[in-house]
Amino acid sequence: MTEPDEVIDDDGYPTDEALDHLRTFTGTTEEFVTYVRSLMYNGLSVLEDFTNDFGRPEKRLTLITAGWSGCESVVGTLCETMFHLMFWESSFRGGKHTFTFSPAQWEMSLSWGIPAAGSAEQSATN
Numbered sequence: 001m002t003e004p005d006e007v008i009d010d011d012g013y014p015t016d017e018a019l020d021h022l023r024t025f026t027g028t029t030e031e032f033v034t035y036v037r038s039l040m041y042n043g044l045s046v047l048e049d050f051t052n053d054f055g056r057p058e059k060r061l062t063l064i065t066a067g068w069s070g071c072e073s074v075v076g077t078l079c080e081t082m083f084h085l086m087f088w089e090s091s092f093r094g095g096k097h098t099f100t101f102s103p104a105q106w107e108m109s110l111s112w113g114i115p116a117a118g119s120a121e122q123s124a125t126n
Helices: 016-023 029-038 069-078 082-087 115-125
Strands: 026-028 044-051 057-064 088-092 096-101 109-111
Touching (some): 016 029, 026 029
Antiparallel strands (some): 026 109
């Protein structure tokens, strides 16, 4: 599935096509994070480099929805993905969600979407 032409509608909400693309996204962690950040209209996304407690470099993505339902739908979709399973660190009241990656993980290329989505589509065609 290719990236949709429009990811945010006129009211500031992610389009259904944009969320579908998130569910089936394949690419590097960096590409996935860039796409997720493009959907956080009316929210906040911060990507930063930091040193973890063991002195190793890592990256941290912080998404803050501030209760905006458009951003909540992005995070809700994100929570169903392999990306969330692998990199989720914490979530807090107010819609703050944090994910961390090592430099090697940042460059990984995978199908980040919903694990069952590909197999369900495959089963429907058989």
